[in-house]
Amino acid sequence: MHTNKKYGSYEVDEEGASLVNRRLFLSSAGLTTAFGTMLIVTGCTKEDHQIPGMSDAVDLGSGDIGVLNYAYALEQLEAAFYAKVIDSPFSGMTDAEKTILTEIRDHEIVHREFFKAALAGNAIKGLTPNFDGIDFGSRTAVLGAAKLFEDTGVAAYNGAGKLIKDPNYLLLAGKIVSVEARHAAVIRDLINPKSADFAGDDIIDLNGMDKAVAPADILAAVKGYVKDTINGANVGK
Template identity: 60%
Template sequence: MNRKEANQPSPISRRLFFSYAGTSALTATLVLSGCKDDESGMPVDMGVDLGSGDIGVLNYAYALEQLEAAFYTQVIQTKYSGITAEEEQILTDLRDHEVAHRDFFKAALGSAAIANLEVDFSKVDFTNRTSVLSTAKTFEDLGVSAYNGAGQLLTDPNLLLIAGKIVSVEARHAAAIRSLINPKSADFSGDDVVDTNGLDGQMLPDKVLMLASPFVKTKINASNLPTP
């Protein structure tokens, strides 16, 4: 099956987005990076401002997809020692999905999209299977919780529909990674992420960004995001 290159936008994703979500929500203008003066009059770097309202939530999702796309792109570029054909296929599929999600949000946000984030994978040993898969597990579990938590912050039901379609894919990714780590166990839906009611957990942006911060050099300002 032919796949898109990692840096190639996905026209199908763009068409799907605009067919479900009205353009009115996508025309807002954001200040992408902000600063203010402290008491001494010196400017204080407030980081990249995600923005407010639905646009801010979309930029929040875009930031997370940038991180995941960059990670899996590196995984495939520098494959770990002993990687099997099945593992390479799964990780390549995950890369393609995350790149499609990233390009999807970038195209949908247009001029309101935040700039490219600078990532930091210095704590990941891309030559080591355990290091790669444990990091992938962290990202995928975090992604599911992030989308679950962000859904309640959206006001446009069309955007909520899109978020639901993406989080279901992220959940498939999380299960696939867990199955690679423990192929003979039922850990694909472990009790560390699924509660006794059979429901996945959720996290709000402040906690998600705190957990993701070791992998992102760019300072992110989420102070204007909506709250529950």
């Protein structure tokens, strides 16, 4: 019998928490330390990430910090989504599907916690997701939402890459977006097995390149899935 353990803003079972903790240590801890050191070296100080006169709004900030908070916001959304998927499995979820979706959940938790630890005092608050429009009991609805989140995540990282000034941050973002692209591919394969849709022409252009979408457009696309108002006007500036 497994007991639940609080992890971030939600609970996972003891086995899942152990897995995440191992991954955080082996895959992220060293990078987080280096990342945090770079933030200190660049002279970043704690900023007020709330917009004056709008107490419920969250300002992502400017420069590289803004880009990192932008990524952190998206990782919060994805981690919360997959946590709910595993907490409330859709009808008929197979063992194979649960294994895949649990693996993705664990990756997203690691990504979220990585950005949170690295940004430290510069991090935005924990966001409140809004998944009221998703029927978590329906396989079609869950995988459709997962496809949207993963495709959006990949396009978001691609679009924000050119805004990153520090090459070390760009390298880290490149490592994370490659994982997000793997997620996008496997979700598409679950929806349409053994087809070419894992890299469909709706996301890959004639040059074999993934889409790159600007932060403003991404934030507009995910607005309905977050209860908080997010201001990304200065991201990368």
